[in-house]
Amino acid sequence: xxxxxxxxxxxxxxxxxxxxxxxxxxxxxxxxxxxxxxxxxxxxxxxxxxxxxxxxxxxxxxxxxxxxxx
Amino acid sequence: xxxxxxxxxxxxxxxxxxxxxxxxxxxxxxxxxxxxxxxxxxxxxxxxxxxxxxxxxxxxxxxxxxxxxxxxxxxxxxxxxxxxxxxxxxxxxxxxxxxxxxxxxxxxxxxxxxxxxxxxxxxxxxxxxxxxxxxxxxxxxxxxxxxxxxxxxxxxxxxxxxxxxxxxxxxxxxxxxxxxxxxxxxxxxxxxxxxxxxxxxxxxxxxxxxxxxxxxxxxxxxxxxxxxxxxxxxxxxxxxxxxxxxxxxxxxxxxxxxxxxxxxxxxxxxxxxxxxxxxxxxxxxxxxxxxxxxxxxxxxxxxxxxxxxxxxxxxxxxxxxxxxxxxxxxxxxxxxxxxxxxxxxxxxxxxxxxxxxxxxxxxxxxxxxxxxxxxxxxxxxxxxxxxxxxxxxxxxxxxxxxxxxxxxxxxxxxxxxxxxxxxxxxxxxxxxxxxxxxxxxxxxxxxxxxxxxxxxxxxxxxxxxxxxxxxxxxxxxxxxxxxxxxxxxxxxxxxxxxxxxxxxxxxxxxxxxxxxxxxxxxxxxxxxxxxxxxxxxxxxxxxxxxxxxxxxxxxxxxxxxxxxxxxxxxxxxxxxxxxxxxxxxxxxxxxxxxxxxxxxxxxxxxxxxxxxxxxxxxxxxxxxxxxxxxxxxxxxxxxxxxxxxxxxxxxxxxxxxxxxxxxxxxxxxxxxxxxxxxxxxxxxxxxxxxxxxxxxxxxxxxxxxxxxxxxxxxxxxxxxxxxxxxxxxxxxxxxxxxxxxxxxxxxxxxxxxxxxxxxxxxxxxxxxxxxxxxxxxxxxxxxxxxxxxxxxxxxxxxxxxxxxxxxxxxxxxxxxxxxxxxxxxxxxxxxxxxxxxxxxxxxxxxxxxxxxxxxxxxxxxxxxxxxxxxxxxxxxxxxxxxxxxxxxxxxxxxxxxxxxxxxxxxxxxx
Numbered sequence: 019x020x021x022x023x024x025x026x027x028x029x030x031x032x033x034x035x036x037x038x039x040x041x042x043x044x045x046x047x048x049x050x051x052x053x054x055x056x057x058x059x060x061x062x063x064x065x066x067x068x069x070x071x072x073x074x075x076x077x078x079x080x081x082x083x084x085x086x087x088x
Numbered sequence: 089x090x091x092x093x094x095x096x097x098x099x100x101x102x103x104x105x106x107x108x109x110x111x112x113x114x115x116x117x118x119x120x121x122x123x124x125x126x127x128x129x130x131x132x133x134x135x136x137x138x139x140x141x142x143x144x145x146x147x148x149x150x151x152x153x154x155x156x157x158x159x160x161x162x163x164x165x166x167x168x169x170x171x172x173x174x175x176x177x178x179x180x181x182x183x184x185x186x187x188x189x190x191x192x193x194x195x196x197x198x199x200x201x202x203x204x205x206x207x208x209x210x211x212x213x214x215x216x217x218x219x220x221x222x223x224x225x226x227x228x229x230x231x232x233x234x235x236x237x238x239x240x241x242x243x244x245x246x247x248x249x250x251x252x253x254x255x256x257x258x259x260x261x262x263x264x265x266x267x268x269x270x271x272x273x274x275x276x277x278x279x280x281x282x283x284x285x286x287x288x289x290x291x292x293x294x295x296x297x298x299x300x301x302x303x304x305x306x307x308x309x310x311x312x313x314x315x316x317x318x319x320x321x322x323x324x325x326x327x328x329x330x331x332x333x334x335x336x337x338x339x340x341x342x343x344x345x346x347x348x349x350x351x352x353x354x355x356x357x358x359x360x361x362x363x364x365x366x367x368x369x370x371x372x373x374x375x376x377x378x379x380x381x382x383x384x385x386x387x388x389x390x391x392x393x394x395x396x397x398x399x400x401x402x403x404x405x406x407x408x409x410x411x412x413x414x415x416x417x418x419x420x421x422x423x424x425x426x427x428x429x430x431x432x433x434x435x436x437x438x439x440x441x442x443x444x445x446x447x448x449x450x451x452x453x454x455x456x457x458x459x460x461x462x463x464x465x466x467x468x469x470x471x472x473x474x475x476x477x478x479x480x481x482x483x484x485x486x487x488x489x490x491x492x493x494x495x496x497x498x499x500x501x502x503x504x505x506x507x508x509x510x511x512x513x514x515x516x517x518x519x520x521x522x523x524x525x526x527x528x529x530x531x532x533x534x535x536x537x538x539x540x541x542x543x544x545x546x547x548x549x550x551x552x553x554x555x556x557x558x559x560x561x562x563x564x565x566x567x568x569x570x571x572x573x574x575x576x577x578x579x580x581x582x583x584x585x586x587x588x589x590x591x592x593x594x595x596x597x598x599x600x601x602x603x604x605x606x607x608x609x610x611x612x613x614x615x616x617x618x619x620x621x622x623x624x625x626x627x628x629x630x631x632x633x634x635x636x637x638x639x640x641x642x643x644x645x646x647x648x649x650x651x652x653x654x655x656x657x658x659x660x661x662x663x664x665x666x667x668x669x670x671x672x673x674x675x676x677x678x679x680x681x682x683x684x685x686x687x688x689x690x691x692x693x694x695x696x697x698x699x700x701x702x703x704x705x706x707x708x709x710x711x712x713x714x715x716x717x718x719x720x721x722x723x724x725x726x727x728x729x730x731x732x733x734x735x736x737x738x739x740x741x742x743x744x745x746x747x748x749x750x751x752x753x754x755x756x757x758x759x760x761x762x763x764x765x766x767x768x769x770x771x772x773x774x775x776x777x778x779x780x781x782x783x784x785x786x787x788x789x790x791x792x793x794x795x796x797x798x799x800x801x802x803x804x805x806x807x808x809x810x811x812x813x814x815x816x817x818x819x820x821x822x823x824x825x826x827x828x829x830x831x832x833x834x835x836x837x838x839x840x841x842x843x844x845x846x847x848x849x850x851x852x853x854x855x856x857x858x859x860x861x862x863x864x865x866x867x868x869x870x871x872x873x874x875x876x877x878x879x880x881x882x883x884x885x886x887x888x889x890x891x892x893x894x895x896x897x898x899x900x901x902x903x904x905x906x907x908x909x910x911x912x913x914x915x916x917x918x919x920x921x922x923x924x925x926x927x928x929x930x931x932x933x934x935x936x937x938x939x940x941x942x943x944x945x946x947x948x949x950x951x952x953x954x955x956x957x958x959x960x961x962x963x964x965x966x967x968x969x970x971x972x973x974x975x976x977x978x979x980x981x982x983x984x985x986x987x988x989x990x991x992x993x994x995x996x997x998x
Binding site: 024030031034035038040043044047048049053054055056059062063066069070071073074076080081 | 153164169379
């Protein structure tokens with residue numbers, strides 16, 4: 019079970035290391051405004067938020083599973 | 089704003105910090121610790137956000153857009169890896185009582201005082217400018233808010249507020265940071281104060297952000313919309329500044345390393361960590377904090393560019409915007425937020441550096457003095473405390489002097505990044521050390537020296553050239569006139585910006601030196617031990633304490649004396665006794681157990697650092713070289729012992745399980761024995777009743793020959809009836825016994841159930857007519873036959889019908905019999921309109937003698953109480969089921985099913 023959490027977190031790291039850097043940032047790297055906010059800023063902000071949310075989910079699940087095991 | 093007010097607020101705030109720290113320490117002694125929760129832990133990690141974040145980010149964002157955020161994306165991105173990396177660092181540090189990053193490096197590479205000293209010196213060189221920019225930020229913001237332009241830096245020492253602030257911080261740090269000698273002990277008060285500071289700076293920054301975005305503009309849309317109208321601002325929407333995407337990635341990488349390797353981060357994340365589990369929650373709380381504190385950086389930066397005079401320093405926008413709009417209260421809050429960001433960093437960084445300075449540089453130096461080395465004098469704890477306090481003062485003085493003299497015009501972020509690049513040089517030694525067993529001292533030294541040389545040459549030298557301290561010839565012609573050795577273009581132009589260029593070359597050469605060194609040279613035995621224990625920390629964590637990874641001779645009294653120098657004698661004695669008891673060591677013998685030696689060294693490490701502890705212990709013991717094979721044998725031995733223990737525990741659990749099983753079986757046996765007794769008792773009782781009456785009647789007849797004929801006939805009839813009852817009972821008991829023991833074989837043949845049912849009804853026909861009971865028979869004619877014993881099934885039918893007759897009311901009795909085929913089985917119902925069967929006893933009535941046991945409740949006592957038990961046995965033997973349903977007073981319905989033959993089993997019957 020410990021292995022699963024490590025693997026999930028590892029995948030998160032790799033995925034977001036890609037999402038938050040070039041070349042995946044490139045399509046958003048323009049002066050265009052989306053909902054009044056520069057597209058690049060929005061991309062980074064939402065990616066960041068999503069990362070935090072997913073970490074919280076993975077850890078909550080780990081917590082739940084270790085509770086169940088007890 | 090009134091200068092006195094601002095000074096009052098600053099020192100009032102500092103006093104508040106003292107109060108909080110003091111309160112937390114008091115509370116920690118009596119109640120549940122304030123520090124022991126993931127929120128405080130996450131907030132203390134936020135010491136990562138300094139004045140650089142608070143003022144500098146906006147300054148940076150105003151010229152290069154979102155690039156500043158990379159510094160916060162890095163640690164956020166790293167958060168998922170805390171689960172492996174940070175946890176490992178924490179585990180190692182707790183096990184080895186490591187107190188700083190220098191101590192970690194020194195301990196890993198065989199308690200090398202060389203390496204510890206090197207890391208300490210590099211840390212101090214790298215971090216002092218970083219501390220000084222915090223002082224600068226406080227000074228600048230103070231000037232700005234009191235509108236005393238350029239007054240501060242020219243002011244003489246005694247009228248400089250920053251000077252008093254530095255003094256106040258020194259007092260705070262000495263008071264709460266050097267409470268105990270043990271550097272690995274937690275500083276509760278201090279950590280609580282830092283967490284509080286993190287809240288203050290976040291609240292203050294969010295307030296300014298909201299004020300600017302919604303007070304000065306109509307939200308984000310309005311603000312960015314207006315920025316779009318200015319091309320030089322619109323340019324900031326993209327990553328196309330100097331360096332662009334490459335710099336963005338370099339900053340992310342750099343900040344990831346800095347987050348773990350900065351001395352102050354190591355202090356709060358590893359040394360002050362109370363519980364590994366706190367990292368689990370902090371793993372998302374901390375990135376969320378980073379996101380929130382950066383949310384308004386861009387809006388404030390654009391607002392500054394849009395609204396303020398171009399001459400205003402962008403690093404001060406956070407404060408200038410409220411001031412320019414007359415929001416003085418808000419400005420004061422903002423100032424205090426920046427103040428808290430700066431002081432938090434100064435406090436933790438100073439503690440971390442002073443621990444390093446005393447334990448990894450000054451103490452080892454002191455111990456190598458002839459007085460200590462040759463004459464056997466041992467330094468005392470008081471000396472260590474004095475050294476550490478002097479270290480704190482020294483660091484703060486250096487930072488202050490740097491601020492007053494050099495205090496470069498360089499923006500906050502640039503100075504901070506140079507520090508980041510400096511600590512990033514520890515990465516190969518640290519991460520290589522905890523993941524690669526071959527990594528050794530030589531590689532680490534080579535890597536570190538190379539890395540720092542390149543760092544200094546590419547990042548520090550250009551600054552010195554700019555300030556005129558070094559001739560610009562170096563920049564144009566290169567070192568020694570070699571084109572390839574230009575500070576900003578080392579080995580030719582790779583198209584990097586200066587920072588990326590420096591990080592790339594320094595880390596590349598550092599890592600190369602580290603790896604080549606590790607592959608070329610061999611490890612010492614102590615290093616091998618440590619390599620094994622560091623890399624496999626999760627495997628050895630428990631085996632470690634009881635493992636002897638040391639060989640030689642030592643005297644217990646010497647070890648005692650050594651410890652007593654730094655810990656009160658009573659406490660030292662207690663610690664030794666506890667350890668001895670845990671590991672079964674005899675303290676009375678004067679030749680010390682090798683485990684005791686390692687233990688003492690580890691305790692000392694926590695106090696004076698790994699390298700100093702090594703020196704001190706080796707002074708009092710006679711050591712022998714221990715071979716690698718021996719180390720492995722010992723560690724493996726402990727491992728095996730643990731595995732054996734585990735196996736033993738498993739076996740004992742199994743035994744427990746079996747015992748329980750046995751107990752259960754025994755209980756069953758006892759119950760069936762009881763049942764047998766009960767059965768015997770009931771049978772004898774049932775037999776005695778008719779016997780008694782027969783005997784009584786026959787005695788009357790015998791003793792009274794003149795009894796009249798009518799009476800005699802009546803007595804004889806009763807006797808015959810009772811005898812019949814007796815023999816029926818005996819028959820039934822035998823029958824039941826045969827059925828239950830499985831001795832009774834069914835005389836199987838194909839049986840056509842409808843016919844059998846009708847025959848059974850016919851056989852009780854007379855009885856029905858006598859009692860005036862009406863019967864209705866409803867059978868399905870053409871159904872499949874069953875395989876069974878016809879006589880036995882008829883016995884069941886007759887028994888059920890007999891029961892129905894027995895329970896029918898005296899008048900208007902009615903019985904229904906139905907028989908039909910459904911789903912592969914034949915179902916038979918016998919329904920009466922008697923009193924019904926209560927739900928509680930619906931299952932029990934099929935038990936032996938159930939009726940007998942219920943006699944006192946039943947009006948009808950005829951029958952043995954074995955009939956239904958026999959029925960159940962017969963039906964079950966045929967593979968069917970029997971049960972009763974009853975709807976209150978509406979009578980009872982007894983049903984049984986028998987499996988029908990499938991068509992292919994009975995072709996000739998069809």
